[in-house]
Amino acid sequence: MKIKGSTNIVGLIGHPVEHSFSPPMHNAAFKLLDMNYAYVAFDVNPNNLNEAIAGAQALNVKGFNVTIPHKVEVMQYLDELDEVAELIGAVNTIDFKNLKGYNTDGIGAVKAIEEVTSIKNKNVVVAGAGGASRAISFYIAKYGAESLTILNRNEAKAQNLAGDISDSALIDEVKSGSISAIDGYVRNADILIDTTPVGMHPHSNDDPIVDAGVMDEDLVVFDAVYNPNETALLKEAIKANAKPVYGIKMLLYQGAESFKIWTGVDAPVDVMENALKDTLNIE
Ligand SMILES: NC(=O)c1ccc[n+]([C@@H]2O[C@H](COP(=O)([O-])OP(=O)(O)OC[C@H]3O[C@@H](n4cnc5c(N)ncnc54)[C@H](OP(=O)(O)O)[C@@H]3O)[C@@H](O)[C@H]2O)c1
Structure with a gap:
């Protein structure tokens, strides 16, 4: 050029x-x-x-x-x-x-997920309540998810974000909780979105937020981390025959x-x- x-x-x-x-x-x-x-x-x-x-x-x-x-x-x-x-x-x-x-961060995530599944009427769990989670969670609500659950280490932050999304009236059911309870939520979810930096280079060997044993084949697993491309969480998704969506x-x-x-x-x-x-x- x-x-x-x-x-x-x-x-x-x-x-x-x-x-x-x-x-x-x-x-x-x-x-x-x-x-x-x-x-x-x-x-x-x-x-x-x-x-x-x-x-x-x-x-x-x-x-x-x-x-x-x-x-x-x-x-x-x-x-x-x-x-x-x-x-x-x-x-x-x-x-x-x-x-x-x-x-456009949130649209980016939603389009990435919609390559694999529609968000409409799905139960979605989002891990993390920082900037990426905020952008993605509003779009998940806008795209017609049935329910949205935001889980974070600092639970008050998840609660605040869930409150803001609830106020927007884009979605009926928004919950929040501690990320330590994630396994139970994932078992009932259609889509898991990880917006925490867990597994990001140079910490790619850190334990993922959820193991394969918790995932079923129909679960869609999106990791916002794109370096490495295939994070520990996405490796677990592949092991479980679930559907990985890459941060890239x-x-x-x-x-x-x-x-x-x-x-x-x-x-x-x-x-x-x-x-x-x-x-x-x-x-
Ligand atoms: N693919 C893309 O285009 C794209 C775009 C934007 C961001 N990202 C990625 O998304 C990630 C988050 O970015 P951000 O801007 O949202 O960061 P941020 O605002 O700092 O938020 C980070 C969130 O992750 C949680 N967290 C951090 N370390 C954790 C740990 N060890 N265990 C559990 N939770 C942890 C934090 O919880 P607390 O509140 O408890 O601290 C917070 O909720 C980064 O890896 C970034 O590279 C990707």
Whole structure:
């Protein structure tokens, strides 16, 4: 891809950003479609966030992804928020056309899961109550799950999140509890979503949150962790003949949604997935 005088800039702001997988993923898509865009990563110190947004707008940047630690703070500098981003209380995508914020993390997870099963009328258990859980749980509710149970080490955090989702009236049945009771909940679930960092590199040998013995063949098991690709939890799912959903798919589909928001063009997900796999050294 040639950078020209007319090249449109999109990118990522975070702190740090140098290990991000988004630049190779988006640039592979722009190259395939011969689009006059380039995606770059900007390391923005939290003290400079306001100036970064104003500066990007002045420089006619087309769009940003937003990552840790800016996802919440950045909202105050935007003119508009997408309805679900507002409910989640965090933004991972900015469209500079109207300085509007979106959250595509949750859509990414839901699309990854919906490759394997529909979420509608399913009983879903979510482990963890941090940023990823918030984004995913609201979308699980929006996509018509029958029930949602949020389990966390710090139970009060799970309770707060369950309360916020309940207030949104997107779903009738939302429960919360301690992650120590997860086995009993998983036995009655259709979908298990792990949003904790358990098993993430360099701790890939840590015990998974649930063992194969608790899973049945119909259970769909999604792990938000994508490094390693096949986490200890997904290995247990495979052992149980359950249905694994890989974290890389969430990364892929959140990126695809952002791509569409900025360009209006459907993202070429196959080439984006291959670029991610190359970056992660996955066969
Ligand atoms: N695939 C993707 O595209 C994607 C996108 C976003 C995030 N992620 C992944 O999702 C994970 C969580 O990210 P986040 O932003 O939500 O982090 P976060 O806001 O820090 O939340 C982490 C959550 O995990 C729980 N937790 C942490 N260590 C635990 C342990 N040893 N045992 C049980 N629970 C534990 C925490 O519980 P307490 O509240 O009790 O501390 C908290 O609920 C990370 O691995 C991240 O890489 C993936």
